[in-house]
Amino acid sequence: MAATKTSRDYRSPLREEQAANTRQRILDAAAGCFAEAGFAGTSLRDIAVAAGVSVETVKLNGPKSALLIGAFEQAFSGNESHENIVDSEAGRATLGIADNDEFLSTMVRFIADANARTSALWAAFTAAAASDPLAKFEMDDLLSRKLQDCRTAIAELDRRDMITTDSARNRLADVLSFVISAEGHQQLVAQAGWSHARYTTWLEASVRQLVLSPTDS
Template identity: 35%
Template sequence: MTPRKYSSPLRRAEAERTRLAILDAAAALFSSEGYPATTKKGIAQEAGVSVQSVHLAGSKAALLVAAFERTFAGDEGRHSLSERPQIAEIMSRSDPEDAVRGWLDYVAQANARTAGLVRAMTVAAETDALAAEAVSDLEARRRSDIGLAAGWLVERGMLSGDEIEQATDELNHLVGPETYAFFVTRSGWHEERYRRWLEVTLRGLLERWRGALEASPAARPPRARRAAAPP
């Protein structure tokens, strides 16, 4: 007779609470103590759970990435940032200017929340092969999310499709955690100054992209394109 697997909503809910407690504890310790000094025993003590529960939750590198995802976006997982409710709501706004401001607010706040975790990931990637692989995957997913944002600009008529690859690189640099760390952590900027800089810089990029879009042959009426063509 095959043993019956026992499962219940209460048990699943308890397991979920335990995992969230572990991830929140991991985020706090990785941010304050750094990657090398943080141990699974310390995470267990901070979370109020057993060390075995932390072992079952994943490797140290996996916990670091999951803690970053939860702290940055509110939950963990490989699904696109555009599928998260807050970003989906921002991208669905009818006013593009309002959507851009909302996106920058989200990015600025998320970078502030995860600054310590980004420092931990930088160190982890230098000393732990599994962490380096996980961080590389996370960076690739971030660029993919930024590419979706650039695609959104194309759909709204704010960027030429021909410019999408370069625009993705520029946006990735603009809103990336490394740029936040340079200005806020190392240069001592306060959060409000960083947020203003984000908006001013993005406005400059949007103006440049809009100018290039308007100057492109595809944006001209057929008669104007014929007049501009060489004899």
């Protein structure tokens, strides 16, 4: 009996690792499919073919809306943790930057890079939320976390004395949330043809002008 238990203990982590690797491959494939064809235009078979696995394996990791949600979270932050940015490794590292200008630039680059990975997925996510209850629930949760992150960012910018206005901080968080939106990236980069560098430069300038030093208080 002891030998059997040891054998099972040995194999279990391997199976878990293989399952995690398979799920990551499926989510990567799903991200590509959803970004290219949208939610309605993507089938589980499409994802299976792109991932190099069976449809049954994709179904075990589904349903389709759950794959979209997982693909978005993985593309945005690198995992499916559903954690706030401030609680992530990248968020904690950014908060630890002492220089104010470097802090702001790092924060903006993180957002710009994340939007570049997910803005097309966001369009699929929005479409799915219009008809799928799970997608709608997850989108509401994600938007709530985004606003919390924006309020945390405003509080940190305020703590650093980088905000030069008497505007209500919650209002500034709303403005920040609008400026960094995936929809903005989609319009400027995907539709207007801006380069990633130009978008990132514009994003930082917009945060400085509209959030740090807005003319309308």
